Amino acid sequence: MELDISGRNKDMWSLMIIVILLFLVVGWSIYEKRSTYRRIDELLERVLNQEVIVDSDIKEGEYSALVSKIKKIQEVLENHARSAEIEKEQVKSLVSNMSHQLKTPLANLSLYAEILGKSEISPEQKNEFFSKMQRQIEKLSWMVESLSKMVKLEQNLDDFEVKNTKIRQTILDAVDTVYEKLEKKEIHLDMEPFEDRFLYHNRKWTVEVFVNLLENAMKYTEKGGSISIRVKAYELYTEIQISDNGRGIRQEELTDIFKRFYRSPEVENMEGSGIGLYLANLILEKEKGYITVLSEYGKGSCFSVFLQNCKN
Numbered sequence: 001m002e003l004d005i006s007g008r009n010k011d012m013w014s015l016m017i018i019v020i021l022l023f024l025v026v027g028w029s030i031y032e033k034r035s036t037y038r039r040i041d042e043l044l045e046r047v048l049n050q051e052v053i054v055d056s057d058i059k060e061g062e063y064s065a066l067v068s069k070i071k072k073i074q075e076v077l078e079n080h081a082r083s084a085e086i087e088k089e090q091v092k093s094l095v096s097n098m099s100h101q102l103k104t105p106l107a108n109l110s111l112y113a114e115i116l117g118k119s120e121i122s123p124e125q126k127n128e129f130f131s132k133m134q135r136q137i138e139k140l141s142w143m144v145e146s147l148s149k150m151v152k153l154e155q156n157l158d159d160f161e162v163k164n165t166k167i168r169q170t171i172l173d174a175v176d177t178v179y180e181k182l183e184k185k186e187i188h189l190d191m192e193p194f195e196d197r198f199l200y201h202n203r204k205w206t207v208e209v210f211v212n213l214l215e216n217a218m219k220y221t222e223k224g225g226s227i228s229i230r231v232k233a234y235e236l237y238t239e240i241q242i243s244d245n246g247r248g249i250r251q252e253e254l255t256d257i258f259k260r261f262y263r264s265p266e267v268e269n270m271e272g273s274g275i276g277l278y279l280a281n282l283i284l285e286k287e288k289g290y291i292t293v294l295s296e297y298g299k300g301s302c303f304s305v306f307l308q309n310c311k312n
Helices: 002-048 064-116 123-154 167-184 203-219 276-286
Strands: 163-166 188-191 198-201 226-233 237-244 290-296 300-308
Touching: 064 123, 123 276, 163 167, 167 188, 167 198, 167 203, 167 226, 167 237, 198 203, 198 300, 203 226, 203 237, 203 276, 203 300, 276 290, 276 300
Parallel strands: 188 226
Antiparallel strands: 163 198, 226 237, 237 300, 290 300
16 A cells, blocks of 8 residues: 555656646746737837837847848838928928919019009000010919929829820921910021931920920020021930020039029029929930930020930
């Protein structure tokens, strides 16, 4: 009987040891999980507080991959936050510039309306101020339309289809748009003969590019001046030059003229919005083309549009 009791005691002790070991294992596992949970919770809290997680925070072990992913999530969130801040500043700048551009014509319209409201002005003066109001309305309409085009291109809201299209008609459409203004200012337009060719572009939007360049050339060229259009074919691109003998651009301004709403201090009193060249550059980027400019102050400028040749 004593041997049986001794055997039973041994079995009981063995069972107790096994149970204790199980409790220890389970306890250690719970401790590890709670420790890991606390660690992850701490890291997530740092992400929410926009605190930087450094490499020393990532320890080797079972959960190091998870911690690394948390760090990557933090980096993605930071990039989104930076992008959102940049967009916010761009919107503020856009609104500020739009307000500045619209202020003058609106103020002029208000002044003309006030003058027309006076009974003592003559019929001739009324007609004169009605004409001035019409010009300001046309200017506002053009500015709003240009801003709308710019926003559509920047936000990819327009169905911008680019395909292989002959360039001659695109150029002629642009010339036809400005021809009346050319005649009114007595500016001679010279277009050298060239072989028509297929180029990769959107006709409607590329007409906009050439119209903007031609109107700029007219604006800064004196009455009786000249504008020329030349087409030169190269291996990969075709260059369409629009040059004038106008006032030219200072060298220090050549990098600024394609910026949105940029206007030279020398031409602030002349009509314009600072959108045309920016819009032209935006359009050409979508066509995988580009624009360059050469200018000599006081002698004239040459803008070159490069469009891709179509592959055979």
